[in-house]
Amino acid sequence: MNVSQQQMSVGCVISQTAHFNLPLTLKSGAQLPAFELSFETYGTLNAAKSNAILVCHALSGHHHVAGYYADQPENIGWWDSIIGPGKPLDTNRFFIVGVNNLGGCHGSTGPVSINPATGKHWGADFPVVTVEDWVATQARLADYLGIDAWAAVVGGSLGGMQALQWTLSFPDRVRHSLVIASAAKLSAENIAFNEIARQAILSDPDFHGGNYYEHNTRPLNGLRLARMLGHITYLSDDQMAEKFGRRQRPGAGSYSFDVEFEIESYLRYQGDKFAGFFDANTYLRMTRALDYFDPALAYEGRLADALAVARASFLVVAFSTDWRFAPFRSREIVHALVHNGQSVAYAESNCAHGHDSFLMEDAHYHAVIASYLQRVVL
Amino acid sequence: MIANTERADFDLIASWVRPNERVLDLGCGDGSLLKRLIAERGAYGYGIEREEAGVQAAIAQGINVIQGDLEQGLSGFDDGTFSHVVLSRTLQTVKHTEHLLAEMLRVGKEAVVSFPNFAYWKNRMAVMQGRMPVSEDLPYEWFDTPNLRFFTILDFESLCSKMELVIRERQVLDEQGNLILEEPNFLGSLAIYRLGR
Numbered sequence: 001m002n003v004s005q006q007q008m009s010v011g012c013v014i015s016q017t018a019h020f021n022l023p024l025t026l027k028s029g030a031q032l033p034a035f036e037l038s039f040e041t042y043g044t045l046n047a048a049k050s051n052a053i054l055v056c057h058a059l060s061g062h063h064h065v066a067g068y069y070a071d072q073p074e075n076i077g078w079w080d081s082i083i084g085p086g087k088p089l090d091t092n093r094f095f096i097v098g099v100n101n102l103g104g105c106h107g108s109t110g111p112v113s114i115n116p117a118t119g120k121h122w123g124a125d126f127p128v129v130t131v132e133d134w135v136a137t138q139a140r141l142a143d144y145l146g147i148d149a150w151a152a153v154v155g156g157s158l159g160g161m162q163a164l165q166w167t168l169s170f171p172d173r174v175r176h177s178l179v180i181a182s183a184a185k186l187s188a189e190n191i192a193f194n195e196i197a198r199q200a201i202l203s204d205p206d207f208h209g210g211n212y213y214e215h216n217t218r219p220l221n222g223l224r225l226a227r228m229l230g231h232i233t234y235l236s237d238d239q240m241a242e243k244f245g246r247r248q249r250p251g252a253g254s255y256s257f258d259v260e261f262e263i264e265s266y267l268r269y270q271g272d273k274f275a276g277f278f279d280a281n282t283y284l285r286m287t288r289a290l291d292y293f294d295p296a297l298a299y300e301g302r303l304a305d306a307l308a309v310a311r312a313s314f315l316v317v318a319f320s321t322d323w324r325f326a327p328f329r330s331r332e333i334v335h336a337l338v339h340n341g342q343s344v345a346y347a348e349s350n351c352a353h354g355h356d357s358f359l360m361e362d363a364h365y366h367a368v369i370a371s372y373l374q375r376v377v378l
Numbered sequence: 379m380i381a382n383t384e385r386a387d388f389d390l391i392a393s394w395v396r397p398n399e400r401v402l403d404l405g406c407g408d409g410s411l412l413k414r415l416i417a418e419r420g421a422y423g424y425g426i427e428r429e430e431a432g433v434q435a436a437i438a439q440g441i442n443v444i445q446g447d448l449e450q451g452l453s454g455f456d457d458g459t460f461s462h463v464v465l466s467r468t469l470q471t472v473k474h475t476e477h478l479l480a481e482m483l484r485v486g487k488e489a490v491v492s493f494p495n496f497a498y499w500k501n502r503m504a505v506m507q508g509r510m511p512v513s514e515d516l517p518y519e520w521f522d523t524p525n526l527r528f529f530t531i532l533d534f535e536s537l538c539s540k541m542e543l544v545i546r547e548r549q550v551l552d553e554q555g556n557l558i559l560e561e562p563n564f565l566g567s568l569a570i571y572r573l574g575r
Contacts (some may be wrong), residue, residue: 147400159482174439192466243557315437331446331454332454334444335454335456338424338444338455338459339424339456339459341400343442344424344444345436345437345441345442345443346443346444346445346446347433347443347445348445348446364430364433364434367434367435368434368437371434371435371437372437374438375437375440
């Protein structure tokens with residue numbers, strides 16, 4: 001970290017846990033008697049409690065969104081590029097809340113937690129959770145923090161779906177919704193990618209029907225494959241060509257199936273790294289939540305009708321190199337909102353990093369977010 | 379580049395927008411016109427802008443700007459969504475002229491179009507003297523102009539006739555923003571139309 005990065009960092013942060021003892025009925029009908037959510041906050045909640053922004057995470061994210069831990073200075077939050085004093089999500093002005101979603105594997109109640117009814121890991125018994133369920137639990141976190149209405153809910157990808165769902169589940173509790181690199185529903189191709197990722201996990205002999213914790217093992221291979229596949233879809237073809245091209249590793253050309261190309265090495269590294277800390281049951285549930293999200297379903301596919309209840313103002317952002325959540329998917333949301341006469345601005349960035357662009361520091365993208373948040377009245 | 383005629387152009391457009399109407403401003407730049415229409419006419423508006431700087435400035439002004447390229451038409455916007463679709467000083471930069479005009483009258487009940495008149499007498503003089511015109515309403519040199527199409531009031535009206543567009547009103551301004559009533563194709567620097575089907 002250089003000096004200017006340090007100055008713009010929220011600095012040392014702590015992870016907190018909120019306990020919720022009221023039973024929670026999920027969209028699937030399953031009930032959780034109680035649950036916990038891990039969260040972090042940056043900045044200061046003002047007296048009117050009108051400056052709170054909720055950051056929702058994507059597939060593999062969590063509540064450590066910005067800053068670093070005292071005992072792990074290298075563990076920097078996943079969206080540190082956009083959050084901090086003077087950054088687009090300006091902690092001098094806003095009180096930012098990051099949360100690990102229910103079913104996650106970073107401290108919130110999930111498959112890896114102990115089921116109080118059995119004294120064992122939830123494992124396969126942990127219910128399938130949905131975007132609507134997450135928003136419901138995040139609303140409880142808002143209650144816990146004394147926040148009646150978020151100044152904004154912000155998210156990229158699956159996080160953007162939560163930012164959108166907030167305006168539908170709790171129209172009066174969110175004033176602005178920032179939906180970034182997202183979509184109002186997955187395409188068949190997107191569900192297909194998720195299915196292959198799940199099959200990689202489900203068919204791993206170490207999966208044990210989801211109860212691998214009892215066997216003191218983890219389906220590392222499946223998780224690794226799932227991540228390798230996912231990773232390809234988060235990048236752009238151009239960027240991969242530029243970063244790796246056909247570059248080969250030393251000793252390549254040995255007519256074997258060892259790592260010969262740089263891209264293979266990179267994917268294996270990313271797969272190993274991810275499998276080292278992520279939970280396979282969580283991965284299954286996160287991808288399923290993506291698949292199920294479709295607010296227009298109850299309106300015979302008419303998205304405008306589904307969004308009509310929203311009272312928030314929207315900023316929708318997409319990236320031209322993102323083929324996993326392509327710009328036209330974002331424009332579907334924009335056009336539905338325009339159809340209804342609802343407030344929406346839309347920006348498209350040429351950032352080269354594909355779907356991962358939403359995590360990058362792109363000048364236009366960040367200027368748009370910063371400019372938009374100026375209109376938030378505190 | 380703010381021309382003298384911009385104020386008069388915007389005044390006219392504002393007078394044509396009735397209170398609480400839903401407006402779409404194509405090529406809205408930093409959103410100045412929309413800001414006026416919202417403040418003065420209580421209009422509810424969206425803008426479309428291609429350039430990043432314009433999009434950022436419009437968002438900072440609180441304008442509902444949608445980043446996009448007019449060349450791709452207005453697909454995605456439903457028929458008859460807007461009472462007015464405005465194209466101020468932009469038609470001459472568009473390649474797919476007919477398609478865009480048709481799209482404006484698909485998504486809007488009325489189109490408002492303004493453009494620099496290439497047959498304005500000073501422009502004619504410049505060409506007579508062997509040079510491409512540079513004026514209030516054509517402020518660029520030939521090598522840096524965003525303008526792709528150079529046409530006159532007569533040319534535009536002939537296209538309207540071919541496309542069966544109804545000219546509901548026409549106003550013509552000189553370089554100082556004064557209304558021109560006689561010899562518009564000679565004395566007019568900027569023309570502003572209300573079009574319908």
